[in-house]
Amino acid sequence: MILSIKNLLPTYFEQQRTTTSEIWGKDIVFNKGELVKIVAPSGSGKTSLMHFLYGMRQQYKGDVLYDTQPLKKFTPEDFARVRTNQVSIVFQDMKLLPESTVLENLEVKRQLAPFHDGDKVLEMARRLGLGDKLSSRGKTCSYGEQQRVAIIRSLLQPFDYLLLDEPFSHLDNNNAQKAMELIIEEARQRNATVILADLEKIDFYPYTSIYYL
Numbered sequence: 001m002i003l004s005i006k007n008l009l010p011t012y013f014e015q016q017r018t019t020t021s022e023i024w025g026k027d028i029v030f031n032k033g034e035l036v037k038i039v040a041p042s043g044s045g046k047t048s049l050m051h052f053l054y055g056m057r058q059q060y061k062g063d064v065l066y067d068t069q070p071l072k073k074f075t076p077e078d079f080a081r082v083r084t085n086q087v088s089i090v091f092q093d094m095k096l097l098p099e100s101t102v103l104e105n106l107e108v109k110r111q112l113a114p115f116h117d118g119d120k121v122l123e124m125a126r127r128l129g130l131g132d133k134l135s136s137r138g139k140t141c142s143y144g145e146q147q148r149v150a151i152i153r154s155l156l157q158p159f160d161y162l163l164l165d166e167p168f169s170h171l172d173n174n175n176a177q178k179a180m181e182l183i184i185e186e187a188r189q190r191n192a193t194v195i196l197a198d199l200e201k202i203d204f205y206p207y208t209s210i211y212y213l
């Protein structure tokens with residue numbers, strides 16, 4: 001699957017934004033295997049963009065296309081299919097199941113479309129320092145722990161595109177770098193494209209293309 005945008009602009013932004021932005025109002029194809037960096041100052045529409053690309057909101061002019069199909073024509077079943085197999089996301093607000101344990105949060109995702117076996121979940125959790133948190137409830141985890149769980153969860157399914165909305169905002173550099181290494185490894189295994197939007201340029205992201213939102 002190939003993700004592209006055509007003349008995309010939130011309905012709540014002035015047309016004038018298209019003159020300063022490298023994303024809004026432009027036609028862009030995000031090619032297979034690219035590591036895309038989107039530098040997005042607060043208020044530039046980073047979360048809007050990620051929600052549009054994932055098909056969660058459609059308050060925009062122009063189009064988001066998966067292959068040649070505009071998301072505006074997708075049915076709920078189409079979205080369920082692509083989100084299980086083709087597009088994965090780490091939300092800015094993580095969206096863990098608060099009453100479920102860390103392991104349950106991860107297993108629920110993994111079992112929908114197993115890309116890895118259960119042992120890999122444990123290995124990833126240990127690698128990101130969550131080995132002793134597996135039986136803690138989502139709501140009792142710190143924001144940094146929740147963010148690491150959300151990152152691992154996003155890597156347990158097949159995907160062609162991985163959307164990351166400020167994925168390291170609650171992590172120290174050491175944890176962020178470990179998470180980044182895991183993300184890149186998993187993306188390479190799938191020959192997938194990573195689209196990472198953040199407030200600033202992260203030094204340790206080996207991006208292949210960069211856009212200023």
Ligand SMILES: Nc1ncnc2c1ncn2[C@@H]1O[C@H](COP(=O)(O)OP(=O)(O)OP(=O)(O)O)[C@@H](O)[C@H]1O
Nearest residue numbers: 012040041042043044045046047048049059092199
């Ligand atoms: N549904 C909406 N209707 C009207 N305005 C909106 C809507 N959604 C977002 N906005 C506005 O658009 C702007 C961008 O919002 P968005 O959440 O995409 O920003 P962001 O770049 O992710 O910001 P931050 O980095 O601070 O989270 C904000 O000024 C916000 O108030």
